[in-house]
Amino acid sequence: MxxxxxxxxxxxxxxxxxxxxxxxxxxxxxxxxxxxxxxxxxxxxxxxxxxxxxxxxxxxxxxxxxxxxxxxxxxxxxxxxxxxxxxxxxxxxxxxxxxxxxxxxxxxxxxxxxxxxxxxxxxxxxxxxxxxxxxxxxxxxxxxxxxxxxxxxxxxxxxxxxxxxxxxxxxxxxxxxxxxxxxxxxxxxxxxxxxxxxxxxxxxxxxxxxxxxxxxxxxxxxxxxxxxxxxxxxxxxxxxxxxxxxxxxxxxxxxxxxxxxxxxxxxxxxxxxxxxxxxxxxxxxxxxxxxxxxxxxxxxxxxxxxxxxxxxxxxKQAVQLGLLPRMAVxxxxxxxxxxxxxxxxxxxxxxxxxxxxxxxxxxxxxxxxxxxxxxxxxxxxxxxxxxxxxxxxxxxxxxxxxxxxxxxxxxxxxxxxxxxxFFQGGWFPLVLGLGIFTIMATWRRGRELLIESIRQDDPQLLPFITALSHDSIHRVSRTAVYAVANPSTVPQALMHNLKHNQVLHERNLIVTVVFHDVPWIAFDERVQLEALVPGFWKVQINYGFKNTPDVPKALELCKAQGLSINLFETSYFLSREIVVPTKGHGMGHWRESFFALMARNSGSVAGFFKLPNNCVVELGTRVQI
The missing domain is CATH 1.20.1740.10 (Amino acid/polyamine transporter I)
Known part of the structure; x- marks a missing residue:
C-alpha cells in the first residue's frame, strides 16, 4: 500500500x-x-x-x-x-x-x-x-x-x-x-x-x-x-x-x-x-x-x-530578505x-x-x-x-x-x-531589471542608514531599562510588545509611552523579527528568549524567506521557555519612522529621497506581521539619514 x-x-x-x-x-x-x-x-x-x-x-x-x-x-x-x-x-x-x-x-x-x-x-x-x-x-x-x-x-x-x-x-x-x-x-x-x-x-x-x-x-x-x-x-x-x-x-x-x-x-x-x-x-x-x-x-x-x-x-521573498518595501500579501x-x-x-x-x-x-x-x-x-x-x-x-x-x-x-x-x-528590443528587459535592482539596492542601503541613525540617536537599551527598574513609575498589569529593527537601543515607542502616558507595563517584550537566508525555520528554532531586568525580555523571532510571519502565533512559543503571554491582554507598540533625507555621506540625495518615498508608501507593519488591529498603538518619529 x-x-x-x-x-x-x-x-x-x-x-x-x-x-x-x-x-x-x-x-x-x-x-x-x-x-x-x-x-x-x-x-x-x-x-x-x-x-x-x-x-x-x-x-x-x-x-x-x-x-x-x-x-x-x-x-x-x-x-x-x-x-x-x-x-x-x-x-x-x-x-x-x-x-x-x-x-x-x-x-x-x-x-x-x-x-x-x-x-x-x-x-x-x-x-x-x-x-x-x-x-x-x-x-x-x-x-x-x-x-x-x-x-x-x-x-x-x-x-x-x-x-x-x-x-x-x-x-x-x-x-x-x-x-x-x-x-x-x-x-x-x-x-x-x-x-x-x-x-x-x-x-x-x-x-x-x-x-x-x-x-x-x-x-x-x-x-x-x-x-x-x-x-x-x-x-x-x-x-x-x-x-x-x-x-x-x-x-x-x-x-x-x-x-x-x-x-x-x-x-x-x-x-x-x-x-x-x-x-x-x-x-x-x-x-x-x-x-x-x-x-x-x-x-x-x-x-x-x-x-x-x-x-x-x-x-514576497525579496520583502522578507529586506530588499523591497513591505507590500500587501x-x-x-x-x-x-x-x-x-x-x-x-x-x-x-x-x-x-x-x-x-x-x-x-x-x-x-x-x-x-x-x-x-x-x-x-x-x-x-x-x-x-x-x-x-x-x-x-x-x-x-x-x-x-x-x-x-x-x-x-x-x-x-x-x-x-x-x-x-540589444538595440532591436533586448534593452527592454535589461532596463527593467536594472530598475528593479536599483530599487532593491536603494531600499536595502536606506534601511541600513536608517538603523544606523536610530542607533546613534537613541540611548542604549540595557542601561536605560536598568534605571527604570529602580524608578517608582506607575505600572499597568498588561503586556507591551515593542517591535524594533535594532534591539540594542531603546524603542522610540517606549520612550514616547513613558513621556506622554507616564506608565510602564508589567511585562515588556523587545521583539525583533529576523529573516534568515534559508527557506524555512522550524518551530523549535523560531523564538529566542532572553531575560534582561525584571519586567523586560528580549525576544528574537526567526523566519526563513519562505515562512509567513505571524508574531502573535510566534509569541505563544515563549511559554515553552518559561514566559506565558496572554495575547488578549497584550498591546503592540510600533514606531513609524518618517525619513528625512539630508545631504551627506549616505546615498545620493535622489536615492535618499526615493527611499523616503518608498518608506512612506510601504505596507502596514501590523498587517505584515499579522498583529490584531484593535491592539496596535503606532507612534511616529522623524529620522534623518
Whole structure:
C-alpha cells in the first residue's frame, strides 16, 4: 500500500510539474522555428540548414536543460527549495566569512532576481501573442483583432489573480499534458512524411551547421535560444514538486514531445517552405486549426500564470530578505501557503505587459527582447553553482571547474548571441531589471542608514531599562510588545509611552523579527528568549524567506521557555519612522529621497506581521539619514 501511495503521489506531482514547471518552455515551439528562419536571420531554407538548426535545438535542450539543470543544478537545493534567491543564499553561505566575496555573490544573485521580473513581463506578452497570431493562419481577416484579443485575455488573466490559483491549478497539469501529446502527435505526423529529419539527432549536423555560419552564428543562436527559455523554472519550482517529479516529467514526457515537434516543423518546412511565416500552426490540417489556436492560447495562459505566480513568490521573498518595501500579501488558499496574491505587483505587471505588447506589436518583434535577460540569469546561476560545488559540497577544485566551465562557456556564448539584439528590443528587459535592482539596492542601503541613525540617536537599551527598574513609575498589569529593527537601543515607542502616558507595563517584550537566508525555520528554532531586568525580555523571532510571519502565533512559543503571554491582554507598540533625507555621506540625495518615498508608501507593519488591529498603538518619529 505504501508503494501504491508513493506511485500515486509521484504521478500527481509529475502532473502538477507539467502544468507549472514546463508551461514556459513547452510553448516555445510556437515561435522558435519561425524566428530561426525568419527574414532577419538570413538563413537559406534548405534541407541541410533545416536539419542543422533542428539538431542545434535538440542538443541545446540536452546540454542546457538535461545536463545542466536536470542533472547538476537540481542537486543544489537549499533545504529542498530552488530558484535564484535560494541558490544565492546557498552560495553566500558557502562563501563563509569572506566578506567581499559574500557581498559580491549576494549582489550577483539580487541582479539575477531582478532580471526575473523582465522575464515576467515578456513571457505573458510573447506567449499569448504567438498563440493568438494563429488566427492569422485561419484567415488574414483576423489580423486587426489579434492585439485586442490578446489584451482581453491578459486583462482577464490578471484580474482573476485575486481569486487564487487553487481551482484553476487543478486543470493546469491535464491541459499541458494534452498540449504535449498534441505537440508529439503533430510532429510525428510530419516526420513520417519526411523521415530524413531524424538525422538531426546526430550532433555532427549541429556542429556543421554552426561552423558554416561564421560570425553570423551569433545571430542564429540568438534565435535558437528561444527554445531554451523557461529552463530556470525547473529549478525555481523544485520546492513545490520535488526533484524527482521534475526530472521524471522532463525525461519521459516533455523532452520527447519538444524534440518530436521541432523535428516535425523541420520536416514540414522541407516540403512546404512557404509555411515559414508560422510553421507551428501549419502542422495542423485546416479543420483542426481553430482548436489548435484555442489549445495554444490555453497553454500560453498557463505558462503566463506560472510566471506571474513566480513574481508574487519572488517579491514576497525579496520583502522578507529586506530588499523591497513591505507590500500587501493575500493568501488565496487555506491549505497551500505558497498560493498568494500581491495586488501592487499584479497591477504593475499587467500595465508593463500591455505596454510591451502594444509597443512591440507582434511576437516576432518581441522575440528580439526575449532571451537576453534569461541567458544572463542562466549565466549567474552557473557562477553561483560553482561556489556551492566548491565551498558547499567541498568537492576538489578540478571537479568544480570541470562541472561548471562547459556550462559557463555555453552560457557566455548565449549571452553574447542575445546581446546582438540589444538595440532591436533586448534593452527592454535589461532596463527593467536594472530598475528593479536599483530599487532593491536603494531600499536595502536606506534601511541600513536608517538603523544606523536610530542607533546613534537613541540611548542604549540595557542601561536605560536598568534605571527604570529602580524608578517608582506607575505600572499597568498588561503586556507591551515593542517591535524594533535594532534591539540594542531603546524603542522610540517606549520612550514616547513613558513621556506622554507616564506608565510602564508589567511585562515588556523587545521583539525583533529576523529573516534568515534559508527557506524555512522550524518551530523549535523560531523564538529566542532572553531575560534582561525584571519586567523586560528580549525576544528574537526567526523566519526563513519562505515562512509567513505571524508574531502573535510566534509569541505563544515563549511559554515553552518559561514566559506565558496572554495575547488578549497584550498591546503592540510600533514606531513609524518618517525619513528625512539630508545631504551627506549616505546615498545620493535622489536615492535618499526615493527611499523616503518608498518608506512612506510601504505596507502596514501590523498587517505584515499579522498583529490584531484593535491592539496596535503606532507612534511616529522623524529620522534623518
Amino acid at each position: 505504501a508503494k501504491h501511495s508513493h506511485r500515486e503521489s509521484m504521478a500527481a506531482l509529475t502532473l502538477g510539474a507539467l502544468g507549472v514547471v514546463y508551461g514556459d518552455i513547452g510553448t516555445s515551439p510556437l515561435y522558435t522555428m519561425k524566428e530561426v528562419f525568419g527574414p532577419s536571420s538570413h538563413i537559406n531554407l534548405d534541407p541541410a540548414n533545416l536539419i542543422g538548426a533542428v539538431s542545434v535545438i535538440f542538443w541545446g535542450l540536452m546540454m542546457v536543460v538535461t545536463l545542466k539543470y536536470v542533472l547538476l543544478i537540481l542537486r543544489a537545493d537549499n533545504r529542498g527549495e530552488g530558484g535564484i534567491m535560494a541558490l544565492t543564499a546557498l552560495a553566500a553561505k558557502a562563501a563563509g566569512d569572506t566578506g567581499k566575496r559574500r557581498t559580491a555573490l549576494l549582489l550577483l544573485g539580487v541582479f539575477g532576481a531582478a532580471l526575473f521580473y523582465g522575464d515576467s513581463v515578456i513571457t505573458p506578452a510573447i506567449s499569448v501573442l504567438s498563440a493568438v497570431e494563429g488566427l492569422e493562419v485561419v484567415t488574414p481577416a483576423f489580423k486587426p483583432y489579434v492585439l485586442p484579443i490578446c489584451a482581453a485575455v491578459l486583462i482577464s488573466l490578471f484580474a482573476m489573480q485575486r481569486f487564487g490559483t487553487a481551482v484553476v491549478g487543478k486543470i493546469f497539469g491535464p491541459v499541458i499534458g494534452v498540449w504535449f501529446v498534441v505537440l508529439a502527435v503533430a510532429g510525428i505526423n510530419q516526420i513520417m512524411q519526411e523521415p530524413v529529419i531524424l538525422t538531426a539527432l546526430n550532433p555532427w549536423h549541429a556542429v556543421r551547421f554552426l561552423s558554416q555560419q561564421g560570425w553570423h552564428v551569433f545571430v542564429v543562436v540568438g534565435s535558437i535560444v528561444l527554445a531554451l527559455t523557461g529552463a530556470e523554472a525547473l529549478y525555481a519550482d523544485m520546492g513545490h514538486f520535488g526533484k524527482r517529479p521534475i526530472q521524471f516529467a522532463w525525461t519521459t514526457f516533455v523532452l520527447p514531445a519538444l524534440a518530436l515537434n521541432y523535428m516535425g516543423q523541420g520536416a514540414l518546412l522541407m516540403r512546404q517552405p512557404e509555411a515559414v511565416d508560422n510553421p507551428f500552426f501549419y502542422l495542423f490540417p485546416p479543420a483542426l486549426l481553430l482548436p489548435a489556436v484555442v489549445l495554444a492560447t490555453l497553454a500560453t495562459v498557463i505558462a503566463s500564470q506560472a510566471v506571474i505566480s513566480g513574481a508574487f513568490s519572488m517579491t 493575500h493568501f488565496t488558499s487555506a491549505k497551500e501557503a505558497g498560493q498568494i496574491y500581491m495586488p501592487e505587483v499584479n497591477w504593475v505587471l499587467l500595465v508593463a505587459v500591455l505596454l510591451a505588447m502594444v509597443g512591440f506589436g507582434s511576437s516576432s518583434a518581441m522575440a528580439a527582447a526575449y532571451g537576453i535577460a534569461v541567458t544572463i540569469t542562466m549565466l549567474i546561476t552557473t557562477l553561483l553553482t560553482f561556489f556551492v560545488i566548491r565551498q558547499g559540497w567541498k568537492l576538489p577544485l578540478p571537479v568544480a571547474i570541470v562541472a561548471t566551465t562547459v556550462f559557463l562557456t555555453l552560457d557566455g556564448f548565449l549571452v553574447i548571441a542575445c546581446s546582438l539584439k
